[in-house]
Amino acid sequence: MxxxxxxxxxxxxxxxxxxxxxxxxxxxxxxxxxxxxxxxxxxxxxxxxxxxxxxxxxxxxxAKEYVMTGKLGESTDTYDAEGTVTGRAEEVAVTRASLEEALGKYTGDIEQVPPMYSAIKREGKALYELARQGIEVERKPRRVTISSIELLDFELPYFTVRVACSKGTYLRSLCHDIGSDLGVGAYVTGLVRTRIGxxxxxxxxxxxxxxxxxxxxxxxxxxLAHLPEVRVEGEDLRKMKNGNPLRMSNGTPRSAGPVRLKDDSGKLFGIGRQQKDILKIERLLHL
Missing domain, CATH: 3.30.2350.10 (Pseudouridine synthase)
Structure with a gap:
């Protein structure tokens, strides 16, 4: 199966x-x-x-879509409700307008620092393993894309947003950064991934x-329906299944990214990638 x-x-x-x-x-x-x-x-x-x-x-x-609920007024070491509280605001004077203004700063291409409690590797060790030992290391910012942030609900100290974003976006970091911008801190209390592609x-x-x-x-x-398809037939099909690159004809559509490879009957047999006029197989699928 x-x-x-x-x-x-x-x-x-x-x-x-x-x-x-x-x-x-x-x-x-x-x-x-x-x-x-x-x-x-x-x-x-x-x-x-x-x-x-x-x-x-x-x-x-x-691309991914999430519905995230955050709590304003406190920060935790994990950036979510599972962690230890590391900061607490004396007053949470956040209005809907000030929250929406803060959210607006995070649409488009942004630089985001991953949380220490993450699976990112540092010299072969996951960051969360170092964090549990009380070790904090510098994390390089990563470029991610947030297509949209929509405020769904706001009732202090909680807010709920719908976020459409690229691969690699940390919603916990987003919530933490929003809280920092507002000067009160924030952490994630609930997160639902509602869509992948x-x-x-x-x-x-x-x-x-x-x-x-x-x-x-x-x-x-x-x-894989989001990938364009390329048909491969006859002797070319045999060669490609054996791992040999194929020179594309002038009439074959070009794609900068990965493509679905199909045989003459329309059956998927792999995933390839085109480089100029050469088509190479990246994954051979035995279906």
Whole structure:
């Protein structure tokens, strides 16, 4: 079974625990996820089975959407409700107007410093491992894109926003930075991932709904529908499956990014990438 499962991850479950549970439900040998969700976050987690594990990177690159609730007036070391309070404002004089003004600073391309409690590696060790030892290291800012931030609810000390953003955006850092800008601190109290590309929370399945909720189960071809396709036929097909690059004809559409590779019957057999007039296979899929 080579599919992508759109799972609605439950609260207090790690992404790896979710992968293990789905793997057990479908009785498959291989499974992996396309983008970690913190234990305190819920919502869309894409779990790829068998040959699907070869396409996780192409799904992880998709744009994301979240609904985040933050608490103003306090800061924590983890930037969420799981951490220890490190600061508390004497007064939280934040208005809806001042909050919306602060939110406006974070749309577009921004530089964001990842939290210490993250899986980013430093000399082979995850930052969260260092943080648990009381070690804080300098983190280089990362460029991320936030397409939009919409204020959904505001009732002091809490606010809720919908955020559309690129891969690599840390919502905990966003909340922390908003609180810092307002001079009162803030941390995440709730986070739901509502979308990854075309995969929505409405069509996601809980573990209890698997494997029967078919709307949550996607073929690899359907999961990669955001990629353009290139047909390869005859001798070229044989060569490409053997790993040989293919020189493209003048009439073949060009794509700067990855493409779905299909045989003459329209069956997906891999993912390739075009460089000038050369097409190379990056992932061979045995479907």
């Amino acid at each position: 080579n599919i992508v499962v759109n799972l609605n991850k439950s609260l207090n479950t790690t992404s790896q625990d979710a992968v293990t549970a789905v793997k057990r439900i479908f009785k498959v040998r291989k499974a992996g996820h396309a983008g970690t969700l913190d234990p305190l976050a819920t919502g869309v987690l894409l779990i790829c089975l068998n040959e699907g594990t070869k396409i996780t990177g192409f799904l992880a690159d998709l 075309g995969f929505t929370l409405e069509n996601a399945a809980t573990l209890d709904e698997l494997p029967h909720k078919t709307a949550a189960l996607h073929s690899l071809d359907a999961a």
